[in-house]
Amino acid sequence: MLSEHSDVLSQVLKLIRLRGDRVFHGELGSATEVNFPPGPATFLHLRSGELSVSLPHEAPVLLRPGDFVLLPHADGYTIRSESSSKPRQCFEAAIDVSPSRNAQTFRWAMDDGTAGSFLAGSFYFDGAPLRSLLTGLPRLIHLTCDKVSEPAWLAAIAHFLEVESRSAGPGSSLMISRLIDLLVIRTLRMWVSRQGNRIGWLSGLSDERVGRALNAMHREPYRAWTVAALAQTAMMSRSTFSNRFTAVVGLSPLRYLTRWRLTIAADLLRAGTLKVTEVARDVGYGSEAAFSRAFKEEFGYPPRDAHRIAQPSVFLVRSSELTDDPFGRSLK
Known part of the structure; x- marks a missing residue:
């Protein structure tokens, strides 16, 4: 059954084309909340600390270093850091991450150090027919570092994406788009292989x-x-x-x-x-x-x-x- 499963999934994934060229870095201080408006699909890779990400009307998901989150729909989302000793500071994100401004670093409430840092990027599914294939995906896909059977691939892609986003050399936008494409496809493949409760x-x-x-x-x-x-x-x-x-x-x-x-x-x-x-x-x-x-x-x-x-x-x-x-x- 594994080979049949792979054949069907390969046929579907072969038709997926992404346009991804936007990458930025984020750092949050303690007791901080940043709200991101609805927009393109997004991925987050937690580099250090502990943060949580949540969608409207859903419970927050705790992220630890190495964890990866994919948000394939047009939802807004919130990233939080925790603290029991400080009142929460709230921010509304308004980020210009056009291809010409990749590798920007945004810092929120950093007076007492960094509670968590992450790499994030945005992408679009290229072509309307893909709606038929992908609308059954959940609003949030979470891969934890301890459950990823091949943690090296996730860390490697994230590393090269970060390096390429900071280089701003010739062909950098193309390289970033290809790396995002690889990252998303690999994530979807791993998620499908692990889920038992699916749609369609x-x-x-x-x-x-x-x-x-x-x-x-x-x-x-x-x-x-x-x-x-x-x-x-x-x-x-x-x-x-x-x-x-x-x-x-x-x-x-x-x-x-x-x-x-x-x-x-x-x-x-x-x-x-x-x-x-x-x-x-x-x-x-x-x-x-x-x-x-x-x-x-x-x-x-x-x-x-x-x-x-x-x-x-x-x-x-x-x-x-x-x-x-x-x-x-x-x-x-």
């Missing part, structure tokens, strides 16, 4: 039989799949498989297959190297007209316009505002 297609990865069907669809999206054929792959009866797949993933098997085919198609069309007819064939449609109808229904524009329409860099809407996961069950 992520949940299907932990179900052995549903996972077989997912792997088959991801490996051969062009095949003329039927529910009966997928049930045979999962070694289940047709009705039992259909009910189980829908309960776990949140979509019927063929509806999921359609979403996956169209996600691949959007990526191919965006590259602009294939004709619409070729893309339709490659993702399993026998008719360009049928493909065009399905594509327009999914994305709001015809496939022939896909390579001309600028795909915006997006950050994901907050989980509390979602009414439906396009690749999974209701998030309410």
